[in-house]
Amino acid sequence: MSVAEIDSEARQNIVETEPQFVPSTHCVVIMEQPPLMGDEPPPQWRVSVTLTLRDKALGKGAVLADLPTVIVGPLIHKRQVVAIAKYPSPVDRWSFRFESDAGRATARVWLHPGTSPVTECGLFVVQHGWKE
Incomplete structure (x- = not known):
């Protein structure tokens, strides 16, 4: 498992899986947001993912591929599963x-x-959320 702090004002917010936990066919994304200050609206996050693939059918070197971006949030629990990425090969x-x-x-x-x-x-x- 990998863990990192992200900040919307940072130049880059990239979190990568650690090499000892791969190859894998899915990756669960869990986020925890600190309490909001004042009347600020809860943020929504754009989440995108790049896969590093190594497959003989794709050539000798690594191949990078992006999955479509999604929007998650606002978070309603202190810590929650927000997304899961899936790919049918390692x-x-x-x-x-x-x-x-x-x-x-x-x-x-x-x-x-x-x-x-x-x-x-x-x-x-x-x-996540209340359904009426």
């Missing part, structure tokens, strides 16, 4: 990027890679 490294339009948004991010039979490919938001 991924050497998951590199997630985080951006927010909020004035100053910070969060802690955990990446939890794993291996399971995968029939889908993409970055999927895990919905």
Whole structure:
């Protein structure tokens, strides 16, 4: 598992899986947001991911591929699963990027890679919230 602090005002917010936890076919993204100050609206985060693939069918070297960007949030729990990335073959490294339009948004991010039979490919938001 990888963990990192992200800050919307930083130049880059990239969190990558650690080499000892790969290859994997999925990666769960967990985020924790500190309490908001004053009346600031809760931020939404744009999350994108680049996969590092090593497959003989793709050539000798590593191949980088991006999955479509998703929007997660606002977070409603202190710590919650926000997204899961899936790819139907082993991924050497998951590199997630985080951006927010909020004035100053910070969060802690955990990446939890794993291996399971995968029939889908993409970055999927895990919905949270009250349904009426």
